[in-house]
Amino acid sequence: MPATVEVLRAYRFCLDPAEAQRQALARYAGAARWGFNQRLGVLVDGHRRYLQEVAWTTYSDDVDEAGARALVKARGGVDTPSLAAQSRELTALIADHRDRAASDPEAEGAWLHTINRHAIMAGMRNADRAWSNWQSSHRGERAGARVGYPRFKKKGRARDTFSLFHDVKRPGIRLATYRRLRLPNIGEIRLHDSGKRLGRAIARGDALIQSVTVSRSGHRWYASVLVKQQQPEPGPTRRQRAAGTVGVDLGVKATAALSTGELVPNPRVKRQVAARIAKTNRALARSKKGSNRRRRLVARLGRLHHLEALERARHTHALTKRLATGWADVAVEDLHVAGMVRSARGTVDAPGRGVRAKTGLSRSILDVEPGEIRRQLDYKTGWYGSRLHVVDRWAPTSKTCSACGWVKPKLGLGERTFQCDECGLVLDRDVNAARNIAALSAAVPTEGGDAKARGGPVPEPPVGGHGAGPWKREGHLGGHRSGAIPNPSPNAPPRGKHAA
Ligand SMILES: [Zn+2]
Known part of the structure; x- marks a missing residue:
């Protein structure tokens, strides 16, 4: 066992x-x-x-x-x-x-x-x-992007979403069949995809539904069912151990550079969809307010944005899964993404330098979502038995030669190739950084157990009598990977591989 x-x-x-x-x-x-x-x-x-x-x-x-x-x-x-x-x-x-x-x-x-x-x-x-996020951000106690003063949610502007918690006494959320999800008061809703995987895990008795979050994206409704699940404690496979450590430089030019020398390109479909979005936007600007044509264009725009988001999500998930399954140790840099994006614009009094060039840079940073990649790596390494190492964000990984350790005094953003004056190494700038990250990771303790602190979607105990049960009874989750809190993810769990 x-x-x-x-x-x-x-x-x-x-x-x-x-x-x-x-x-x-x-x-x-x-x-x-x-x-x-x-x-x-x-x-x-x-x-x-x-x-x-x-x-x-x-x-x-x-x-x-x-x-x-x-x-x-x-x-x-x-x-x-x-x-x-x-x-x-x-x-x-x-x-x-x-x-x-x-x-x-x-x-x-x-x-x-x-x-x-x-x-x-x-x-x-x-x-x-939202309120406490704003307060701690205001006081400067919160990492990441500045959180604005919370706004009231307006119909049409705010995202359509709600959450329901599982009541142990009156379990209202359940899979009626593999194709039907029952929600309290709302009834059985047909699933577009199969709920077989979840249904089987529940039938085996190793998955317990905690809550469900329903949200609309474009013209579609989604349900994300959060479960507490028993999984075999994962360890790296022989193949992962043989591969060892991979350093990942989450990037600008490409989604990521790996220490193996591979450059993972940005998702390409984006530009095509972007062109259609731009075209629809232009048509929208010409359309008359309140007209049927305008309504159709708005709906089309919503669908396009949705398509684009799906494509990006697929790309990100494929990469993080490949990293978490392909190596025993994955090393990333603790990028301060919000800072990188924010700094370009500057303020009214002190506008940022080279704003136009940086706007392009910031846009591609946002495209590949390093924060999201990092978050997924955090829980997927837990799923697949690999370890995540996060290297100090102040380590000069770009400027240091990965072969001899010489540190370049100055490296412009435009310099795509790293050239070492000491040993003559010539290497893609980001691959060089990825190699340094891999080398530094040996000294870094593995991440884990603190995904909560970084704002994973941790459901909170409902206030008041109803439904407080499961949270009180099982205050804390066991296992060394207890912090691995996945978000809605289309990816399969590492079931088969570790099944006893
Ligand atoms: Zn060198």
Whole structure:
């Protein structure tokens, strides 16, 4: 009996909802938006009152702003209702809607009771998260791109999405058949793809559904079912061990350069779709507002963006799977992607230098999504028994000669070839960097177990009585790879290979 590890992983399905179900899904997404906006409204209001209090204190206590902030906090701050308090309020509101609808079926605005409350609560929790992301980013405590002040979600602008949590007492999310997913209150929705893999894992008793997130992308609806799954503890295969370490330089010119000398090109289809998108955009600009033609063009644009995203996702997944299955150790650089993208634009007072050249650069950085590649490597190395090493982002991997260690004093962004003045090595700039990354990885402890800290899609325990069960009972996941939290992924799990 091989040792097993418990991992959270997602099964993503494309849905084929009937028309009535389509409407129900849209209503649920609307309810999640409503929950988000309700919660955000409370937070924004609390913040406004706090700022007023601070302004008043600078005047009344004759202190500067920092002093006033400290004083207000010392006096207990301002009272902003907690999420739990708002959850209780929601319960009362739902009961009120139900009563009104019972006494008058035509009652206007009585709809809350028709929605599974988990969907609304998940929306509220998202607002809390957006708020704290903004706050920590504002204070400079958060890595990555600056997070803006949370905006209210508007229908049509915000993404249509909602989440439902599995209730252990009343399990509402389940696969009715391999082709039908049952959602509480909404019913059985036909799957566009087969749910056989998930169905079998559940039947074997080694997968437990945790939650489902439903979202619309273009004209399609998707369901991402998050399960807690037992998997044989993976270890590198003989082939992976023989291959050893691969260094990966996530790049600009190509998606990635490998220490083997291979350059993985950027996805090519992108440009073709981009041309069609540009064409559709031009047609859209000429079309009349409110016309049927305009509506058709908007729909076409949505489909094209969706196609493009799918293609990019396929490319990224293929690469990360190949890396995680092909080598025992995968080394990447801890790129500060947000910084690389942001720095080009500069500010109004200090515009960035060479903005035009860098805009092109930033665009290709965004195309290949190094952050996403890194995130996928994080959990896929866990799946496939390889290890991920993350090399210090300040190591001069581009400027150092991978053959003799000589460090070039200056290397322009335009120099695509690395030439060593010391030993005469001539090598593609990124392959040279990849080799250095591979060499440095030996000194770096492997990554793992902290995927949560980097913002993987970790579902949070629902607030309030309902559904709190599974989270409380099983507070923490076992296994050395417990942090491997996959996102919706079209890729297969490493089942067969490790099956006992
Ligand atoms: Zn050299």
